Amino acid sequence: MAIQRERPGVTVEMIAVAQERVLPKSGVVLVPYQAEWGAPDTMVRMTGYDERVAETFAENDVIELAAEGGATIIGYRVTNGAAVAASYEQPDAIRIEARYPGLRGNDLKVSISASTAEPGKQELQVVGPISTEKFSFADAAELVMKTKQSIYVRVKKLGDADIADVSLTSLSGGVTGTAPLTSADATKMFTAVSGADFDTMYLPFADPAVQAAAKQFMSDRRGLNKKLSTLVIAGKEADDDNMVSHTERSVAQNVRYVVNNAIAGEHNNGKYYNSLQWAAWVAGMIAATPAHESMTGVVVPLKKAKKDWGHTEILQALSTGTLIAIRDGDVYVIESAVNTLSVLGPKDREDYGKIRVSMTLDQIQNDIQTVGKKYKGKLSNNDIGGATFVGAVKAYLEVREQQGAIDTGWIFEDKKNGVGDRRGFRLSAKPLDAIEYFDVEWEVL
CATH class of the missing domain: 2.60.40.4290 (Immunoglobulin-like)
Structure with a gap:
């Protein structure tokens, strides 16, 4: 009888994927950018500084901001098609x-x-x-x-x-391909990157219409392509000190897979970045932060914010799901790692409004789907094949539990309903949120 060498690899693969999820490099962020150097209208994967130097000379601010947390970058240089090489x-x-x-x-x-x-x-x-x-x-x-x-x-x-x-x-004769971004550029970009695998996507468009289209694009990827990821948006520089503008943008999105950035100001490197540029840093940090850790309280490399928010503005941001940084002593920190979900839909829960919980949900589904796709067609549609896949996913979930990404008591089981080339499985797991509020009762004796 021939040795079935593929089946043990499923379990090993799932464990490896789970263990990688605590490493920053396992997170991937898609960064569309404009520049005078780089592969035009093409996705290029950059896993470290040396690769960024080779592709962008490490001169592009949004690329470098996104890479600060250690995430892998997929760069996509947006051009108008008129660029010419010197x-x-x-x-x-x-x-x-x-x-x-x-x-x-x-x-x-x-x-x-x-x-x-x-x-x-x-x-x-x-x-x-x-x-x-x-x-x-x-x-x-x-x-x-x-x-x-x-x-x-x-x-x-x-x-x-x-x-x-x-x-x-x-060299001479080089011609720029850089021009003000338009909705047509966004449409072209969405088509080009629709099949890519990434955890977060930075959107370099402040236009509300493009942001609405981007939200729909991410929704279609989730529903049709089964590729789950988070979009990070921001607003116009002129509105960076206006909390009403920030909160209106959050309310317009109101989904767990969109994060609205309101951080703006001088970076520790001495450069000033608006909220749209800082959104690249946020996207990179979300991708790089392991799902068992929260970004709440994370120090932001911000020397001086464009505006230090008051108490009322902070409450407005939190209630609408707007990501902000506040001064805490000598540094700025993320007040609460929230996404734009603030009004719950029929399938939502309150903890879905936290980036940590939302990313855990997406990561687990993405990892199971990715490995399942790799072994698609290699497991027989019977109880043995089903048990092999269940064993693989259970090994994966055990690691995620040990990491603190999910609570104990999770379930993954074969529904044993295989017909033809389809078979169903049931996953039940609770992502863990982080403690952000500490209520201490002190009884003075």
């Missing part, structure tokens, strides 16, 4: 072109001279903002191959003419 060309020989289109490519400089590392060869030097790259080559074909590793340029062979030496020369 270049330098030797006719009938080679064309050296900036890796990405945009004005930043005009800052790159190249030179070609005799190689000092490999006598008898020539050497291409590329001077960029991060480092100087050097590539020795005997002919155009070798240069084309070697520069595939460059973070700055790509080389194309145009013909068989000899490659001439050239002193340090700037």
Whole structure:
């Protein structure tokens, strides 16, 4: 009888996924951004600083803000389609072109001279903002191959003419693809990222109509694609000191999978960011924070807020599900880690209004669905196949219980109703909220 090697892997996979959920890198945040460098209208995964340097020169503020908590970044550079890459060309020989289109490519400089590392060869030097790259080559074909590793340029062979030496020369002809964002840009972006897997999504649009469309987009992903994630929004810079504007935005959303940011002010790095930019930091922190931990009381790297909220404004924010930072001694902290759910629907509970609870619900469903999809078609639709999947998910839930993400007493069972290619399972678990209010009764004796 053949050994069934796939089945044990289900349980191992589920345990591994559960254990990863306490690591910041397991959280993924989608960050649409505008810049003069980066892959245009394409999703690029960046798991650390080195990858962000290679893709964005680590110069884009919203990318860096989103990465502060340690989450993995999926960057999506939004362009108007008109961007052109800067270049330098030797006719009938080679064309050296900036890796990405945009004005930043005009800052790159190249030179070609005799190689000092490999006598008898020539050497291409590329001077960029991060480092100087050097590539020795005997002919155009070798240069084309070697520069595939460059973070700055790509080389194309145009013909068989000899490659001439050239002193340090700037690339030229780069054209921007950056323009004021429109609703059409949002629609194009939603289509491009609809199938991606991410825990949170930063929305760089303050337009209420686009935010409404984004809410519907996230709802469709949850219902149709079975991809559960959280959207982070904010408002116009002119309204950053107006709590009424912030709360109106929260009320318009009123769902557990949308977080409305009202943090604005000077970052500890000395730069001022409006609430729309700070929303990227919030999205990254939500993705990076393990689901068994709350963001309530987390220190915000805020040196000076645009406005220090008063008691009445704080209560307004809390009652509408608006995320704010308040001064607590020498630092600013998140007052309460809330999402925009404030008026409960028929399937809602009060604790769903907390980011921790909402993220736990989404993470568990996403993890089970992801692993189930991986093993789809590999388990027979009988009690043995059902028991294998139940065992895998139970192993996963045991780890989540140990982490403190869910309470004891959870249930995952096979409904044993398999017909054809369908089978049902029942999950019953209680996500744990965090203690935020401490009521101490003191009896003086």
